[in-house]
Amino acid sequence: MNTTARWHSIPELVRSAASRFGDAEAVVDGDRRLTFAELAEQVRRTAGAFASAGLGPGDRVALWAPNSAEWIVAAFGLLTAGGVLVPVNTRFRDEEAHDIVVRSGAKALLVQNGFLDREFAGPPGVPVIDLKTDGFLGSGEPLEREVGEDDLADIVFTSGTTGRPKGVMTTHGQTLRGCEEWCRLAQLRAGDRYLIVNPFFHIFGYKAGLVASMIRGATVLPLAVFDVERVLELVEKERVTVLPGPPTLYHSLLAAAGGRDLSSLRVAVTGSADIPVELVRRITAELPFSHLMTGYGLTEAGTVTASRPGDPYEAVAGTVGRPCEGFEIRLADDAEVLVRGYGVMRGYLDDPAATAEAIDPDGWLHTGDLGELDAQGRLRIVGRKKDMFVVGGFNAYPAEIEGFLLKHPAVAQVAVVGVPDERLGQVGKAFVVPSGEVSEAELIAWARERMAGFKAPRQIEFRTELPLNATGKVMKDQLS
Template sequence: MNRNDPPSHDDAAALEVASIPALVMAAAERFAGTPALEAPGRRIDYAELPEAALAVTRALMTHGIDKGDRVAIWAPNDIDWVLAALGIHLAGAVLVPLNTRMKGGEAEDILARSGARLLFSVGDFLGVDYPAMLDGRWPQSLETLVVIGEDVAEARPGVRSLAAFLAEGEAVDEAAARARAASVGPEDLSDLLFTSGTTGRPKGVMSGHGQNLRAFAEYVRVIGLGRGDRYLIVNPFFHAFGYKAGWLSCLLAGATILPQTTFDADAVLARIARDRISVLPGPPTLYLSLLAHPRLAEADLSSLRVAVTGAATIPPVLIERMRDELGFAVVTTAYGLTECGGLATICDPADAAETIATTSGTPIAGTELAILDEAGQALPAGETGEICLRGFHVMQGYFENPAATAEAIDAAGWLHTGDVGRCDAAGNLQITDRLKDMYIVGGFNCYPAEIEAILATHPDIAQSAVIGVPDPRQGEVGCAYVVPRAGRALNEAGLIAWARDQMANYKVPRHVRLMEALPVNAANKVDKAQLRGAFEAG
């Protein structure tokens, strides 16, 4: 089959299985002879996938990991990330991905609150020693740290190289590991993705195996993903876009997973040509960067077929340029949030560019969408209200947080997203606003309350308020309005430098404005609308 052509009907049909372990076994049989994972110098066939994943499972069992235990991964996109995740799933444990941009304190918080017993971590990434960031921050629950990608001096108790860890797993019979994998059912938790939701402190969203597989089988169907497709996954694996719409969807369809560690336009253009990439989802900034590349006209993009985007307002001309200049036959947009597994609505790729750019499509099969007013009453087409979702893919709840769960999911089963939108006459969702304060930096959700809580730890800051402001490259960035403590001196460059040491880079405010006092409304709350107006006025 020419990789430019869409897969056949049989190839494009997603596997129907009850759990991710069952998916691994079924994919090995159905897609044998096709690479499942591929990177420079390394390739794993679908037929080899169960043994590679079970090696991780056996090692986890050696370390006493039981069904339901939480196991975290803190590493960039890599073949070993996928194998570790599958090994966790086959062990019946719960995957807890950590954002690679987190600092030590942020990672410690999630590891501690999830009760993670074991952590897979990269050693050095982009000049940062990840295990060292946990020095003095080792959570009480954490028993073992496995370092991916390099040999390590196992100087402290609990630290293992990946090779040593896998060797320890040889003490567990493969049959026992297969029996553990076979015991995992559709209702069992597969992952715990931490998200700030509508408030500042991240909460663990509980999703089950069956929910994920059903939702992304529909995703596979809509975009026509199939055996023979080669999917370059730039979206980070710690996010649902890179994990569930990424490598998990590939396993459902028999596509080849090609992890990309970081986004670099030169590297991505080279890989498209060299590796004959056919599927390349990402935020709008990814496509804008490729379109702006000075050597775009020289690049071989003939293999490209499928693009999926979202996360920001998209001009219709971008959809047209993605089709005309990048050569995508399939371009679509989707909407979802972690609390619904990452996918709720998606556009039909056959829709007009205007529809794909200005809407997020219609609900996937099995999902109900309602626009509700403040009284909880459904609004007709064309009227604006809160976007609410109900269906099989709504989270099982926030981990060990029933109060927050009750706030998010009402008695009728509606998930209140906090996003504002309306439906057009054809039932397409149009998002007119986001959460009251949330903004998106290069595809990453930023929640001012979380950033303000970190700024509050600065010894010279009395008060702060963070808003999202327009940025030509990232779409939006943060602007921090800061009131210094009496008698203290602050400056913009120094505060930004401090913030870079305290929080993930995308959360760092790109602008700082020093003020004597923050504006407040009648309820004595900070008037962020006034701050937005002040920024726009310069």
């Protein structure tokens, strides 16, 4: 078993993919088709464009755009110029995104105006480049800078229970080793056609998607917005073989698949939420998939555990598998899942206190998830110590949402919890003590204008008071 990746950096991987796979299709995005060789050339020229714009090794650039060929060229071009990628969630509103752009120290912001009928403005003093219209991509002289495995590759922001997103720092070497292991467990192979529904701003889409495809020579088909009819059309037309996503994706596929030719599908990968045993059975019995992998991962460490081929339905559905190569797992006295291994982040950007709180002196990452281990060493996630809930595959943090709602002049106190939802798994419900006149519809609409849709509460319940314990903390177990 390899203990290190075969490449020292993501740019080296992209160049290697060009030499190994040459004229094979690397990216299919609508009418745009790029071979691996063409992609590598576009990446080199985009690296030159970044250099011409004054961006040097270690400089950070934020990328606030949907899945597209342009996103891929921009990201790999930036890394080839020695820069550090800061992906930004396209569902974020300006206030949320600008906070990340400013705190990351990004020297430029790349956007795609018009996506979801929005204009993506940058914070004051940060140049904004439109990926589709500004002619920036591929506009420079070909450039390749020396990038090493210990150099920082990206800063991916993830929210925490303090309510403020934290920047997770990861190196090229960590990413490459983790993605090679993911490829092996997911059984990704050369010639696969990989429809990437998971957003590139998330490590599932960016690393287990783009980087993994460069490793194995799979064709990337980026999807900007999930639409089940568009997914079915692409599976048929492009003979898609690999289709990862949250459980909601497969629910939609099963409901709409009648009469469509999905025979090309081979690999399914999920794990963003609890999966019913019956859904696992249906994915493999009613759809053509011959391999279904579930797993457990987090931005701070990548993919930590995964199921193995041959695992029974109950194990695939009820657990998140066994530790991946290079990772250790143990449970603390309170059943919190602790993780140690090569993939654990270098730390949170400019936040040594939060880093020390998350990673103890022995190198164990405290995940905030509560778990159990079965007799075969498989991990089962049983709860979330950090009060997080998952909306359609996206992590939502009550403290962050509460912070936004408290900015409304009619909100005196608020507590947010996750409640069950048939389609999305969980959604947010806010318990509000008002200080003025406001309706449920008005407050929900106000929230949707100021935060990502998955964060905005779907239900509001007004209370005259919230249940508090002796120290003044809200007892959320008494809210439902």
